[in-house]
Amino acid sequence: MNTEILNRIKEKLITLPSTPGVYRMLDKDGNIIYIGKAINLKRRVSSYFVASNKPAKVQQMVDHVFDFEYTLTNSETEALNLESNLIHKVQPFYNILLKDGKAFPYIRIDLKKDFPVVEVTRKVAKDGALYFGPYFNKIDIRSLITIIENSFKLRNCNQNITYTKVLKRPCLNHSMHLCLAPCIYKNITEEYNAEVQKVINFLRGDLSEAKAIITQKMHNASSMQLYEKALEYRDNLQLIDNLGKLNITELSSAIDIDIFGYATSEEHTVICMLVIRGGKMVGSSNYTIIDSSINDDDIKTNFITQYYISQKKVPDNVVCDINDLSSITTWLNDFAGKKITVVNPKMAIKKKLLQMANDNAKEYLTKTIQQKTVYMLKTEGAMQTLQEKCRLRELPVRIEGYDISNLQGTNTVASMVVFENASPNRKHYRKFKIDIHQQNDFYSMSNVISRRFDEYAKGSDVSFAKKPNLILIDGGLGQLHKAKEVLDSLGIDIDIISLAKRDEMIYTTRSSTPIRLAKSDYALRLLQNVRDESHRFAITFQKSLRKNTLTSELNKINGIGNRTTSVLLEHFKSIKNIKNATIDELCKVKDIGKKTAESIFNYFHK
Secondary structure, eight states: OOHHHHHHHHHHHHTOOSSOEEEEEEOTTSOEEEEEEESSHHHHHHHHHSOSSOOHHHHHHHTTOOEEEEEEOSSHHHHHHHHHHHHHHHOOTTSOOOTTOOOOOEEEEOTTSSSOOEEEESOOOSSSOEEEOOOOTTOOHHHHHHHHHHHSOOOOSOOOOOSSOOOSSOOHHHHTTSOOOTTTOTTOHHHHHHHHHHHHHHHTTOOHHHHHHHHHHHHHHHHTTOHHHHHHHHHHHHHHHHHHHTBOTTSOTTOOEEEEEEEEOSSOEEEEEEEEETTEEEEEEEEEEOOOOSSHHHHHHHHHHHHHHHHOOOOSEEEEOOSOOHHHHHHHHHHHTSOOEEEOOOSHHHHHHHHHHHHHHHHHHHHHHHHHHHHHIIIIIHHHHHHHHTTOSSOOSEEEEEEEEEETTEEEEEEEEEEETTEEOGGGOEEEEOOOSSOOHHHHHHHHHHHHHHHHHHTOSTTTSSOOSEEEEESOHHHHHHHHHHHHHHTOOOEEEEEOTTTOOEEETTEEEEEOOOTTOHHHHHHHHHHHHHHHHHHHHHHHHHHHHHHHHHTTSTTOOHHHHHHHHHHHSSHHHHHHOOHHHHHTSTTOOHHHHHHHHHHHTO
8 A cells, every 4th residue: 555545544534433333445446345344433444554563464455445435333233234234245355255155955844834845955044944954064964864754754745735635646655654645645634743743853853763763664674685675774774873973962952053163374264163953063164264354353253144144044052252242142133033142152062162163273274374375366366467467457356258159150149257356256147149140250249248338328137237347358459459449439448358369368458569478377367267268158158049040940840859850960960961961861860761851851952
């Protein structure tokens, strides 16, 4: 940060109030790069620019700050709620990024249905259904479902069965004593609900009944010499025993807890999460995160809020070593819509579990520092190198790549791919059909660029709502200047470059001399990834369009169905070859008789 910017910010700090609120750090292009909260805005924001000996990860963010904004709130809890929502919506680069984050599987039972089923889902909704999980690492959810199906007589079909709707006959599962068949017996509601409760008890940690049922089935199968089935039941018993070994004896069998461990260094931070369900340790997961908070408690709080916004479901108990738990407790209670017990334990089993999580986080931190360094080089480092080498006016946080694809001038299409923070954002990918009947890449590129920014002006499609910081064209100077002409005609001032396949040279509109980067340079690799992804996306769309066109054309022939169409396309590769084929050549195709061959030939030779 240069002296002029720092002095301007220090003058602005004087007017900051000493009240709770949320602050937003902005770069020179007006992009939000960090969001934070504070009980005292003046003291917290000032600490970024006045205090010395800041951690490297904080200083790195501060070096990119050009200005800041803030919003006042009535309390620290309100500030936390606003901060959490803004981070989730904006996803600034220097805030929490859940690098290992993913939607873990849950088991769902909807008790509002007449005859509930056991479902596996990765989306948790506030719909009144029971959700058990998440399951990962130590428990294979597919094996868990197998045990439930072998132990309890619930239906696993997707039939819409109600108390009044009765089918004519049951499926095979009823004959195998795996289902009570509510589809034909409408007077078994009480018995069926009892089975549902057994499944719920099993998922809450009561393994005894499932073990007894599977043991009896194993003996029965063995006595009937159904040895493969007996082996399957034996494997089920082994899984049940393994579940039993996950019990933490000092905890109640009905307790659900999430435990957040923490480890940090000068530049890197890891959070380890242990998941306990029904008194069992069902898994753990490590997250490498980016967060430029000066205060460790803020980093932990930010992570917990972003995690539950992503996962939707909060257990009854949360363990973390945050000193002041009031704000996060209030936030969790409001988010979950129920009372959540949040503790920073000082003794007993929860203290041991928290220490275990902290130790796991430290070990993971040690192993991943090098990986983290490489990640920074691939993302922020690559973007900074591009800005410097290509003399870009903005850090290329959002890069849009465009490519044209056609087959001998037909079925021309274009692709738009989007990379944000050096990673693909596939939700924003878009494809275009180009109404042209000749091969003219210049016209096609002009067309797609114009249409893209027409959509930007409308603002109705989220993928077009953001302006890119950089546009990448696949090609040389010709394609680049044609695209630049379109931007100029629209009055749009965005950096645009091209990358040529033949020599991997980077062309800019500022010079006719191309830029060469080393093959190992992460900036070049980033551009190659965008270019190759746009090419792949365009080719895939063009092929699907071509196949649909060919299929539609061939299906017009009397007696030609989808199967015959596929066989013809596989043999001749193109519609042109089919049109030029003789009757004898057509007859050589598998399953094509003379009559069909004559129909095809006559259609194309009217």
